[in-house]
Amino acid sequence: MGRVLPTLHKREAGLASAVAQRARLAEVPLARTFEESLATSGLFPLRPTRLEILQVNVGRRCNQTCKHCHVDAGPDRSEVMPRAVLEAVLAFLAQHRIPRFDITGGAPELHPDFREMVVRAARGGAHVMHRCNLTAILLPNYADIPALLAEHRVEVIASLPYFQARETDAQRGEGVFEESIEGIRRLNALGYGRGTGLELNLVANPVGTFLPGSQAGLEAMWKRELKRRFDLDFDHLFTITNMPISRYLEFLDERGRTVDYMTRLVNAYNPAAAAGVMCRNTLSVGYDGRLFDCDFNQMLDLGLDAAVPQWIFDATPERLAERAIVVGPHCYGCTAGAGSSCGGAVA
Amino acid sequence: MTESTAAAGREAYYHERDLPKFGEIAEGAPELARKFFDWYTAVFAEGALDAREKSLIALAVAHAVQCPYCIDAYSQDALAKGSNIDQMTEAVHVAAAIRGGASLVHGVQMRNHVHAHGM
Numbered sequence: 001m002g003r004v005l006p007t008l009h010k011r012e013a014g015l016a017s018a019v020a021q022r023a024r025l026a027e028v029p030l031a032r033t034f035e036e037s038l039a040t041s042g043l044f045p046l047r048p049t050r051l052e053i054l055q056v057n058v059g060r061r062c063n064q065t066c067k068h069c070h071v072d073a074g075p076d077r078s079e080v081m082p083r084a085v086l087e088a089v090l091a092f093l094a095q096h097r098i099p100r101f102d103i104t105g106g107a108p109e110l111h112p113d114f115r116e117m118v119v120r121a122a123r124g125g126a127h128v129m130h131r132c133n134l135t136a137i138l139l140p141n142y143a144d145i146p147a148l149l150a151e152h153r154v155e156v157i158a159s160l161p162y163f164q165a166r167e168t169d170a171q172r173g174e175g176v177f178e179e180s181i182e183g184i185r186r187l188n189a190l191g192y193g194r195g196t197g198l199e200l201n202l203v204a205n206p207v208g209t210f211l212p213g214s215q216a217g218l219e220a221m222w223k224r225e226l227k228r229r230f231d232l233d234f235d236h237l238f239t240i241t242n243m244p245i246s247r248y249l250e251f252l253d254e255r256g257r258t259v260d261y262m263t264r265l266v267n268a269y270n271p272a273a274a275a276g277v278m279c280r281n282t283l284s285v286g287y288d289g290r291l292f293d294c295d296f297n298q299m300l301d302l303g304l305d306a307a308v309p310q311w312i313f314d315a316t317p318e319r320l321a322e323r324a325i326v327v328g329p330h331c332y333g334c335t336a337g338a339g340s341s342c343g344g345a346v347a
Numbered sequence: 348m349t350e351s352t353a354a355a356g357r358e359a360y361y362h363e364r365d366l367p368k369f370g371e372i373a374e375g376a377p378e379l380a381r382k383f384f385d386w387y388t389a390v391f392a393e394g395a396l397d398a399r400e401k402s403l404i405a406l407a408v409a410h411a412v413q414c415p416y417c418i419d420a421y422s423q424d425a426l427a428k429g430s431n432i433d434q435m436t437e438a439v440h441v442a443a444a445i446r447g448g449a450s451l452v453h454g455v456q457m458r459n460h461v462h463a464h465g466m
Contacts, residue, residue: 167431
């Protein structure tokens with residue numbers, strides 16, 4: 001695999017559009033729909049709990065093109081959150097005192113107002129989380145960002161699917177592992193992951209068509225191996241199931257594994273994981289200000305329940321609490337086994 | 348059995364799609380199956396050996412007994428539990444070494460017979 005590949009969008013691939021992805025998923029025969037599974041757990045329709053996390057996707061630009069990316073992010077994407085939306089997001093965060101502000105992308109650092117966004121959200125009292133690919137912060141124009149994150153006590157959530165180059169580069173691109181190690185090294189040097197209260201959490205998505213193993217077991221292994229091999233430290237490992245949409249769906253199709261993967265997800269449905277899915281306490285905001293139940297629904301263009309406001313400009317937590325969460329077959333990706341969320345396993 | 352099922356059965360003795368049917372073995376002897384699957388689950392629980400170590404042992408034994416279902420299941424299980432292809436390949440070599448060694452060490456018996464019956 002080269003370092004950077006063209007996105008589905010750039011290639012005008014069959015699965016580039018949300019409509020095509022939804023149609024492909026709808027073709028896969030399943031033993032029961034996700035709605036039926038929720039109903040057997042007494043969870044249908046799925047309702048939100050308290051809104052605790054405002055997750056903003058600030059754009060689809062990235063300096064990497066990971067094989068499993070559900071955003072289809074890459075250097076050839078140009079979508080970026082405009083100023084007016086950013087202001088509305090920060091106003092919503094402050095006005096409604098949302099406790100956690102989760103910044104994702106793309107590589108969020110590439111947003112021209114990323115620094116300002118971090119500073120204003122943190123000064124407003126929110127716990128700010130930055131989803132970091134570990135390599136953008138090495139680029140000359142962004143090398144100041146780790147110090148800014150440390151200054152504002154931002155939690156860094158960084159992707160590292162394995163503690164060796166072969167597996168990591170197979171998923172994330174040639175040379176990414178070596179740069180990721182340097183990225184962690186710089187974060188460690190600032191105190192991240194080293195018991196200073198600056199939290200560095202790593203994310204591991206399976207490098208292949210299998211489901212993640214025990215989060216606790218893998219965390220112990222990642223800690224031991226990163227320490228032994230590179231003298232690196234971090235706080236927690238989050239295991240995240242690969243979501244069968246976008247580039248990962250194309251990968252499954254190319255391998256002829258889509259039906260097998262979906263069947264596996266359905267068979268591994270865990271009611272306890274379903275009760276703890278992240279969409280119940282999270283609101284996802286698109287780069288254009290449109291609202292979604294999660295980042296995956298955002299990429300599938302599955303907007304909120306039509307009964308509630310659809311845009312950050314006119315939404316309130318009270319109105320949004322009235323909604324039923326929009327679900328589909330891809331949601332089995334969050335309820336398999338120990339479950340999966342932006343914070344790792346949930347059950 | 349439909350014609351297509353019968354035809355599928357004749358393609359080959361082993362099919363990937365048969366592995367998820369393992370649980371159906373309970374239809375013939377439910378109590379024995381329950382005991383087997385309970386014991387199987389207990390065997391693979393974290394204990395003095397951790398789950399990843401047990402998975403690698405299972406992978407090696409799968410090769411020793413040459414069970415395609417087990418090789419499929421434990422290749423994926425080992426990956427999910429954090430093992431990599433280097434570790435998994437070494438585990439298969441352990442199985443192969445024991446199998447090869449088991450043949451070779453019986454050469455001692457051959458030598459005993461040669462010495463007993465030869466001049």
